Amino acid sequence: MRILIADDDRMTTMMLRRALESWGFEVIVVHDGIAAWECIVGKDAPTLFIVDWMMPGIDGIELCRRIRAASLPSHLYVILLTARTSREDLVAGLEAGADDYLTKPFDPDELRARIHVGQRTLTLIANIRQLTGLLPICSYCKRIRSDQNYWEQVESYIAHHTDVRFSHGICPGCYDKIIADLDDAPEEPVAKDQ
Numbered sequence: 001m002r003i004l005i006a007d008d009d010r011m012t013t014m015m016l017r018r019a020l021e022s023w024g025f026e027v028i029v030v031h032d033g034i035a036a037w038e039c040i041v042g043k044d045a046p047t048l049f050i051v052d053w054m055m056p057g058i059d060g061i062e063l064c065r066r067i068r069a070a071s072l073p074s075h076l077y078v079i080l081l082t083a084r085t086s087r088e089d090l091v092a093g094l095e096a097g098a099d100d101y102l103t104k105p106f107d108p109d110e111l112r113a114r115i116h117v118g119q120r121t122l123t124l125i126a127n128i129r130q131l132t133g134l135l136p137i138c139s140y141c142k143r144i145r146s147d148q149n150y151w152e153q154v155e156s157y158i159a160h161h162t163d164v165r166f167s168h169g170i171c172p173g174c175y176d177k178i179i180a181d182l183d184d185a186p187e188e189p190v191a192k193d194q
Contacts, residue, residue, distance in 0.1 A: 001119060002026040002046035006036035006063070007081070008055045012104065016050060016081075019108050023115070033058025040067060040076065047074055048118050053082035053093070061096045068097035075125045077118040081106060 003025050007013050013029045020027045028046060030036045034057035039045060049067075053060040060080055067076050080098035082089070093101050099121065100114050136145040137154070144157040155166045170178065 001048060001122075002028060003115075004036065004039055004046040004049045005029045005051075006031075006033065006049070006055060006060070007052035008032060009052065012052070012081075016106075016111075019111065020115075023112060025115075032056045033060070033063050036063055037066060040072070041070065045072070045076070047122050048077045048079070048115065050079045050081050051098075053080060053084055053089075060098075061093065064093070064097035075122060077122050079114055079118065 003020055005013050005016050005020075005027060007016070007029075008031045010031070013031070017027045017029055028039060030039060033055045036049070036051065036055075037058055040049070040063075051060040051063055058066070060082065064078055064080065067078060077100075078098045079100045079102055080093040081102045081104060082093070083104045084093075085103050090101050099118065102111060102114060137143070138145075138151065141151075142154055143151040144154055145151055146157060146160075158164050159166065
């Protein structure tokens with residue numbers, strides 16, 4: 001997993017980088033909010049972000065707001081790391097869009113635990129694709145109307161809109177009916193060679 005650190009304090013970024021790399025993470029460090037934003041909206045952006053509240057350019061709170069307002073290709077998990085310790089600051093940070101809040105100086109064990117929470121959250125989010133709204137289905141053939149107004153099999157529609165894959169078989173009730181239908185079917189005469 002790649003983690004983006006945005007903090008103008010060189011000592012903090014050095015300590016964070018060492019800790020994260022020792023835990024096996026790939027780390028990108030920037031020292032202002034503008035560089036952080038460019039990295040976030042750029043190609044192949046990291047999915048976990050540790051941001052300082054007070055930075056030049058764009059501060060951490062504004063970055064959180066921009067991240068939540070943007071249409072990013074995947075969810076970005078944001079940990080706000082700051083020297084601001086009041087309850088009001090914590091609430092303001094979370095309301096701005098931070099997923100977690102950690103105060104400086106950080107405890108490495110607490111940081112690692114919060115990183116693991118972020119990883120679990122990102123994994124869950126990546127595995128969730130959900131159908132929403134009404135599903136227009138034909139009451140006779142059970143085909144579903146797609147957004148492009150095409151009628152398609154239920155399996156195709158669901159596979160396209162979720163991560164579900166189908167395997168096909170025959171349930172016992174249908175198997176019995178098919179065998180009964182085959183037993184009741186008249187035999188066709190076999191053509192003889194002349």
